Amino acid sequence: MNKRSGEVGKDETKDRIMLAAESLFAERGFMSVSLRDITTEASANVAAVNYYFGTKDALIDELIIQGNHPLMKARMQLLDDAEKRYQIGVVPAEVILDAVMRPMLTLLEQQGERREVYCKFMGRCMTERGNNLPVPVMRAAQRLIKRLSRMLADALPDMEPEVLAWRVHFCFGVLGHTLMHDELLREVTKGASGTPDFETTLQRMIDFCKGGLNAGSSANLVSSGSQGTFLF
Amino acid sequence: MNKRSGEVGKDETKDRIMLAAESLFAERGFMSVSLRDITTEASANVAAVNYYFGTKDALIDELIIQGNHPLMKARMQLLDDAEKRYQIGVVPAEVILDAVMRPMLTLLEQQGERREVYCKFMGRCMTERGNNLPVPVMRAAQRLIKRLSRMLADALPDMEPEVLAWRVHFCFGVLGHTLMHDELLREVTKGASGTPDFETTLQRMIDFCKGGLNAGSSANLVSSGSQGTFLF
DNA sequence: GCACGATTGAAGCGATTGATTGATTCATCT
DNA sequence: AGATGAATCAATCAATCGCTTCAATCGTGC
Numbered sequence: 001m002n003k004r005s006g007e008v009g010k011d012e013t014k015d016r017i018m019l020a021a022e023s024l025f026a027e028r029g030f031m032s033v034s035l036r037d038i039t040t041e042a043s044a045n046v047a048a049v050n051y052y053f054g055t056k057d058a059l060i061d062e063l064i065i066q067g068n069h070p071l072m073k074a075r076m077q078l079l080d081d082a083e084k085r086y087q088i089g090v091v092p093a094e095v096i097l098d099a100v101m102r103p104m105l106t107l108l109e110q111q112g113e114r115r116e117v118y119c120k121f122m123g124r125c126m127t128e129r130g131n132n133l134p135v136p137v138m139r140a141a142q143r144l145i146k147r148l149s150r151m152l153a154d155a156l157p158d159m160e161p162e163v164l165a166w167r168v169h170f171c172f173g174v175l176g177h178t179l180m181h182d183e184l185l186r187e188v189t190k191g192a193s194g195t196p197d198f199e200t201t202l203q204r205m206i207d208f209c210k211g212g213l214n215a216g217s218s219a220n221l222v223s224s225g226s227q228g229t230f231l232f
Numbered sequence: 233m234n235k236r237s238g239e240v241g242k243d244e245t246k247d248r249i250m251l252a253a254e255s256l257f258a259e260r261g262f263m264s265v266s267l268r269d270i271t272t273e274a275s276a277n278v279a280a281v282n283y284y285f286g287t288k289d290a291l292i293d294e295l296i297i298q299g300n301h302p303l304m305k306a307r308m309q310l311l312d313d314a315e316k317r318y319q320i321g322v323v324p325a326e327v328i329l330d331a332v333m334r335p336m337l338t339l340l341e342q343q344g345e346r347r348e349v350y351c352k353f354m355g356r357c358m359t360e361r362g363n364n365l366p367v368p369v370m371r372a373a374q375r376l377i378k379r380l381s382r383m384l385a386d387a388l389p390d391m392e393p394e395v396l397a398w399r400v401h402f403c404f405g406v407l408g409h410t411l412m413h414d415e416l417l418r419e420v421t422k423g424a425s426g427t428p429d430f431e432t433t434l435q436r437m438i439d440f441c442k443g444g445l446n447a448g449s450s451a452n453l454v455s456s457g458s459q460g461t462f463l464f
Numbered sequence: 465g466c467a468c469g470a471t472t473g474a475a476g477c478g479a480t481t482g483a484t485t486g487a488t489t490c491a492t493c494t
Numbered sequence: 495a496g497a498t499g500a501a502t503c504a505a506t507c508a509a510t511c512g513c514t515t516c517a518a519t520c521g522t523g524c
Binding site: 214 | 360397399422425448
């Protein structure tokens, strides 16, 4: 045994550190939480972080990977199912969008009391580490986006691929912002946003994104004649 | 004169600090940039920050206020214009949305070479400081949201106020995410997103949000019977 | 030319950071 | 019982943080 007690520990130090770290990172961001904050919360020694993870960044990466992997896997699975189901035709855009958004909802249900933590942590990944994500996460994101773009291009043949890419991007923006800032909305609207549960919120999010994906594309009123003249 | 040179200085230390700080904060976030990073970039002394602003947080607040004020002012002005224009009827939702989004575009044009910095800095305000914004900024946001909700409720009388509040929230999510992560999109799509200028991007953003605002609202398939049972 | 107030600079404050050390504890195995 | 190796601890490292101090510097008005 490489553990002090012969039991399969749910109270292991490593797990306690990861749970504490996830909560604190979700609440205050990656940079604002020190190793001492984490180990104090986890009732562990500062050295334990280095012992189990090497560095703070490695701990963060492991948390991000652990959080993203089941999400990506579930999305891919749903896309598989959709393609199988619509084998003779084209997978509708709404079904594709659902496959991307729904797993966040499903995974949420499995989180129990930690669902709020999970939400904010995933939001942190998107907003604070949107660039510079761990390599496997980045690669998984690329695979998803690539597949997504291909399927949506079939579903919406009249839409320019470039416009489509941006609209997918917007959908992820809605997702990240919603995961992070629910309490901001509550404060700024002074209650007009109600107090919906996460499932209701995510359903509203999906509705909104569906409308956005299928939106008409207006002529560019402002810079139709100056495309590409700035910065790029 | 309270300045050493009688000139109106574009090279004043205070301005150099603010410019350098805005750029660095935009690029690396508020927490990751030290006063020494700022003063080195600005060719100034560390004490100058304390001399002109008091603390690092005060500097950040001043930058946020300075960045947000003209934006809010322009939005309110456009809403005024719209209400005047549609005095006999109701201001359409699209016009309202335009009034909120368009000033970001207009202000961008005034930023010249610093437009990219301005974009990212505003994005940082939304994503890293979404809560805990300076009091005047928070109040301005509340005024805007309140007015927005009222006008949109008139424009979309069939939509539940709560759903409307969330859809407005989603719009700001799209805005913030777009301002922050354009290069992420470019990397993850490997070029499929093209290299549009900011004006084109913002126009696409507005189109998307219009579609989202006007989207149909599907029945809640998942938790229609469990509203309010979790966390809230 | 001299004093004054505004501004700048070098140096350092105490506190905190991520990371490391070497000793120690303890279950396990021979 | 003794040896082994995983796990934990207190203590400390150098580096960096925001912030302060105090003297030097500068233009300006007297």
